[in-house]
Amino acid sequence: xxxxxxxxxxxxxxxxxxSTLIGRLLYDSNAIPEQKLQEVEAELKKAGDxxxxxxxxLDTFEEERRGGLTIDIMQTPFHTQKHLYxxxxxxxxxxxxxxxxxxxxxxxxxxxxxxxxxGIQDQTKQHAFLIRTLGIQQLVVxxxxxxxxxxxxxxxxxxxxxxxxxLRSLGYTNPPVVPLSALNGENVFKQSRKMPWYKGSSFxxxxxxxxxxxxxxxxxxxxxCVQDVYEIEGKRIVVCKILSGILKEGKIVNLDPxxxxxLVKKIQMFGKDIEKAxxxxxxxxxxxxxxxxxxxxxxxxPENRAKVARSFVAEIILFSDIDVRNNDTLIVRHATSENxxxxxxxxxxxxxxxxxxxxxFPQVLERGGVGKLLFQSVEPxxxxxxxxxxxxxxxxxxxxxxxxxxxxxxxxxxxxxxxxW
Numbered sequence: 001x002x003x004x005x006x007x008x009x010x011x012x013x014x015x016x017x018x019s020t021l022i023g024r025l026l027y028d029s030n031a032i033p034e035q036k037l038q039e040v041e042a043e044l045k046k047a048g049d050x051x052x053x054x055x056x057x058l059d060t061f062e063e064e065r066r067g068g069l070t071i072d073i074m075q076t077p078f079h080t081q082k083h084l085y086x087x088x089x090x091x092x093x094x095x096x097x098x099x100x101x102x103x104x105x106x107x108x109x110x111x112x113x114x115x116x117x118x119g120i121q122d123q124t125k126q127h128a129f130l131i132r133t134l135g136i137q138q139l140v141v142x143x144x145x146x147x148x149x150x151x152x153x154x155x156x157x158x159x160x161x162x163x164x165x166x167l168r169s170l171g172y173t174n175p176p177v178v179p180l181s182a183l184n185g186e187n188v189f190k191q192s193r194k195m196p197w198y199k200g201s202s203f204x205x206x207x208x209x210x211x212x213x214x215x216x217x218x219x220x221x222x223x224x225c226v227q228d229v230y231e232i233e234g235k236r237i238v239v240c241k242i243l244s245g246i247l248k249e250g251k252i253v254n255l256d257p258x259x260x261x262x263l264v265k266k267i268q269m270f271g272k273d274i275e276k277a278x279x280x281x282x283x284x285x286x287x288x289x290x291x292x293x294x295x296x297x298x299x300x301x302p303e304n305r306a307k308v309a310r311s312f313v314a315e316i317i318l319f320s321d322i323d324v325r326n327n328d329t330l331i332v333r334h335a336t337s338e339n340x341x342x343x344x345x346x347x348x349x350x351x352x353x354x355x356x357x358x359x360x361f362p363q364v365l366e367r368g369g370v371g372k373l374l375f376q377s378v379e380p381x382x383x384x385x386x387x388x389x390x391x392x393x394x395x396x397x398x399x400x401x402x403x404x405x406x407x408x409x410x411x412x413x414x415x416x417x418x419x420x421w
Contacts, residue, residue: 003079004213009088009136010128012113017144021113021182022087025204028189029078082208094178107131109138109211114154116179117148118163122353129352129370132170135390135408138211139167139175143205147181153197169355176210178203201333216279217244221304223389225335226255226297227282237268238285238293243335243391247299248276255297257308257380262287296337298382298392306392309412311344311376312383314395316407317369322399324359324365324373331398334374334409335391340378348372372410385409 010018026032076085088107109225110131114124131139140162149155157177165174179187179195180203186192189204201209222245230237247253249267254260266286267274277283287293300306324343332341350370351358365371384407386393397405 003082003084004214006083006109007084007086007107007209008207008211009087009107009110009131010113011110011131013115013118013121013123013127016115016118016121016124017114017182018113021111021142021144021188024182024185024188025078025085025087025125028185029080030076033093053202055068061361078207078272080204080208081399083211085207107134108137108214109140109207110136110198111207112139112141113144114141114159114163115145115148116159117145117172119159120276122168125355126352127164128167128170128172129355130317133317133370133408135386135394139172140207140210141175141177142182142202143179144182146179147184151179151181151186151194153195156195156198160322166355176200178206178208179321195393217391218246218278220244220389222247222253222301223297223306223384223392224299225337225392226293226295226299226374228295229293229338230284233284236290236293238287240299241282242279244279244389245301246262246276246278247283249274252302253299254302254305254378255287255293255299256306256382257288258292258294259308260290260292261302262289296335296339296382299333299335305385306382307376307412308380308382310380311374311413312381312409313347313372313374313411313413314407314409315350315370315372316365316395316397316405318365318367318371318405320399320402320404324369324371325365329378330404331393332377332381332397333398334383334393337382339381341375341381342378344374344376345375374413378413383409383412385412407421 010022012018077084079085103342112124112128114120142155143159146156160177163177178200179198180192182188186194187202188200189202191202192198200206202208223243224240224247225243226238226240228239230239247264247267249264250292251264253262253264264285264287267277268284269277269281274283296308324346326343326346328343330341330343332339346362346365347360348357348371349359349362349365350356350372352370365373384392394405395407395409
């Protein structure tokens with residue numbers, strides 16, 4: 001029986017024990033080779049530290065990553081009887097944003113780590129806000145360092161009480177909250193005797209129970225993004241990746257924003273002809289009557305055609321040291337498309353700590369800021385609201401020196417002059 005795969009991102013304030021929790025999960029699940037454990041223990045003894053530290057284990061991996069070696073926490077999963085988990089470790093606030101938006105891995109669920117000793121910090125709120133912006137729906141809260149609070153129930157209840165309104169305002173209704181001590185292994189894999197007042201499952205049992213893998217969007221309308229176009233032996237081959245739905249041979253398809261239309265005569269994968277392809281498949285197509293097709297176009301069926309717009313509203317997070325102003329022209333990338341877009345208007349500046357609108361219609365969104373922006377595309381753009389098609393509703397904004405921001409599309413507009421924002 002093969003295990004289902006789940007990608008977990010571990011988030012929270014920098015000193016609340018994320019690395020220790022990750023190290024504990026890998027250690028207790030026997031995911032670390034014995035030789036590596038011996039090396040870490042030898043290093044600690046050499047440094048005069050007799051106690052095994054899980055954070056040091058991750059620090060060792062980090063050094064090896066920087067040195068170009070093969071061991072990488074991203075490729076070191078742990079498994080339970082139910083799932084195979086891959087941990088997306090995001091150590092820094094800015095690096096978290098970059099990895100989550102521009103990295104290859106996408107998280108199925110998030111674990112928010114909060115220290116029982118220090119409670120909720122600004123970065124706790126910011127990270128919760130970020131995962132909501134990313135569209136991560138599944139959340140488990142780990143109240144760590146219960147040992148620093150003598151495993152007191154009152155301390156745990158206070159954290160839960162403080163967290164509830166924050167998470168509810170972000171759309172997380174009653175996510176599971178688990179008290180634990182990652183350092184001592186209390187309530188991580190097995191229920192702890194030191195917290196008899198806690199009647200719930202251990203952390204790992206809770207994640208197994210509450211988190212489910214994100215299934216491919218087979219039942220949704222067809223959306224496929226064109227990756228490239230080749231001419232082979234006089235035939236035009238359209239290479240595309242299926243994002244949602246099922247692409248079938250013999251069906252009429254639209255390609256947008258060019259507006260072309262054609263019959264799918266042949267679908268090829270790995271050099272073989274196939275009758276249909278589903279989400280995640282990269283295939284080559286022979287479609288008749290195509291002249292303008294190019295990279296970035298979206299393939300759909302006429303009965304549920306992909307949307308073409310000139311304007312859209314997006315919520316973005318600036319992670320580069322630049323400011324964005326009204327009338328700035330930026331490059332917007334989504335799926336395989338690249339479009340020049342003008343910032344028509346900054347609608348709101350959002351405070352990611354207090355989770356409130358800090359200003360309406362400001363002239364500038366400062367570096368590191370979060371805001372809601374109205375974009376006007378120079379050319380027609382095939383884009384979808386994140387709530388309807390996440391695959392076409394996540395975007396990265398590029399400046400002169402690379403990615404400067406990322407976000408999700410909230411709403412699609414019409415032609416300029418016919419907007420209702």
